[in-house]
Amino acid sequence: MTHHTDITKPLALDYTTNVFTHGQIIHADCFEWLSRLPENTLHAIVTDPPYGVREYDDHELEKRGKGKGGIWRLPPTFDGSIRAPLPRFTALDAKDRKRLSLFFTEWSRLAVRALKPGGHAVIATNAFMAALLYEALVQGGLEFRGQLIRQVRTLRGGDRPKNAEDEFPDVSSLPRGCYEPWGLFRKPLPPKMTVAECLRQFHTGGLRRLPSGNPFEDIIPSERTQRLERDIANHPSLKPQSFMRQIVYAALPLGKGVIADPFMGSGSTIAAAEAIGLHAIGAERCLDYFSMASDAIPELAMLGKKKTDRPRQSVRATTPCATELFIERNRLDVGTVNPV
Numbered sequence: 001m002t003h004h005t006d007i008t009k010p011l012a013l014d015y016t017t018n019v020f021t022h023g024q025i026i027h028a029d030c031f032e033w034l035s036r037l038p039e040n041t042l043h044a045i046v047t048d049p050p051y052g053v054r055e056y057d058d059h060e061l062e063k064r065g066k067g068k069g070g071i072w073r074l075p076p077t078f079d080g081s082i083r084a085p086l087p088r089f090t091a092l093d094a095k096d097r098k099r100l101s102l103f104f105t106e107w108s109r110l111a112v113r114a115l116k117p118g119g120h121a122v123i124a125t126n127a128f129m130a131a132l133l134y135e136a137l138v139q140g141g142l143e144f145r146g147q148l149i150r151q152v153r154t155l156r157g158g159d160r161p162k163n164a165e166d167e168f169p170d171v172s173s174l175p176r177g178c179y180e181p182w183g184l185f186r187k188p189l190p191p192k193m194t195v196a197e198c199l200r201q202f203h204t205g206g207l208r209r210l211p212s213g214n215p216f217e218d219i220i221p222s223e224r225t226q227r228l229e230r231d232i233a234n235h236p237s238l239k240p241q242s243f244m245r246q247i248v249y250a251a252l253p254l255g256k257g258v259i260a261d262p263f264m265g266s267g268s269t270i271a272a273a274e275a276i277g278l279h280a281i282g283a284e285r286c287l288d289y290f291s292m293a294s295d296a297i298p299e300l301a302m303l304g305k306k307k308t309d310r311p312r313q314s315v316r317a318t319t320p321c322a323t324e325l326f327i328e329r330n331r332l333d334v335g336t337v338n339p340v
């Protein structure tokens with residue numbers, strides 16, 4: 001049997017690393033890391049990038065910490081609970097948008113190089129930035145395959161016109177956000193290669209069907225990240241395991257290969273892969289978040305695995321992964337929520 005480190009270890013190169021049961025993380029800048037990987041290495045990418053580009057700069061994180069100014073804003077409090085700051089994308093000017101576009105075109109170029117032909121890239125964004133992001137990714141060579149819609153109330157939009165709330169009480173300047181788009185991209189298949197040939201040769205090209213045999217669907221009912229998870233990983237953009245496990249499951253059509261998360265943060269993608277027994281490697285540039293991920297991944301991966309967490313109904317489970325996935329879908333649906 002091939003041990004997982006035989007698969008992920010060569011991808012860690014010479015970076016500081018931490019190894020888990022199925023996956024591995026590295027402390028690295030992903031632009032440098034992707035450019036150093038051998039060509040045609042990764043089977044899939046699942047990631048949540050800093051799509052404001054600036055929000056993870058040190059001085060912006062400092063302003064976030066002080067709760068004042070900068071790109072991070074406090075969303076409105078309407079139920080009495082304290083809310084975590086969200087990045088304020090409307091604070092980006094033309095220069096920032098140009099910088100963002102160049103950032104993602106370059107990143108896409110590196111991702112295309114590192115992915116195997118037919119490898120999927122699933123990339124989190126928001127309704128406001130999606131058009132710019134997608135255009136840049138296509139410019140860099142990724143093929144646009146559609147969008148996944150994570151149904152979640154994001155607390156974005158829905159506000160009355162600023163400083164004229166009383167004058168225009170029946171108007172919102174933007175709709176209230178009830179979804180988070182995730183761009184679905186693929187490294188183009190070699191000319192004339194069919195999906196079947198791509199699956200045979202590279203184990204890529206398609207998306208994995210649900211354990212029931214039904215196709216993976218592009219609208220995914222979700223939730224905000226639970227307090228339980230945020231207590232494990234206090235990262236401003238932590239994504240919920242209940243959603244991430246479905247995405248990593250779909251990303252490897254044959255359940256084989258390596259998923260990369262180049263903007264790993266506190267490691268929710270790696271934890272999701274770990275939970276369902278898939279190989280993954282994550283890169284994070286910020287040392288604090290790398291350390292946070294080192295501690296959080298095993299704990300996030302364990303969520304829903306205790307015997308007492310088992311769902312009451314039975315389900316036709318075709319593989320161990322199918323069982324895990326089902327447990328997760330039925331388990332992580334309680335608790336208080338806050339960040340998206």
Ligand SMILES: C[S@@+](CC[C@H](N)C(=O)[O-])C[C@H]1O[C@@H](n2cnc3c(N)ncnc32)[C@H](O)[C@@H]1O
Nearest residue numbers: 029030048237238239263265266267268284285
């Ligand atoms: C939106 S967050 C991802 C959070 C993740 N979804 C989670 O659940 O924790 C993006 C992360 O990318 C990191 N980052 C930004 N630029 C990077 C780069 N060039 N290489 C690696 N990581 C980077 C940031 O420090 C941040 O933690």
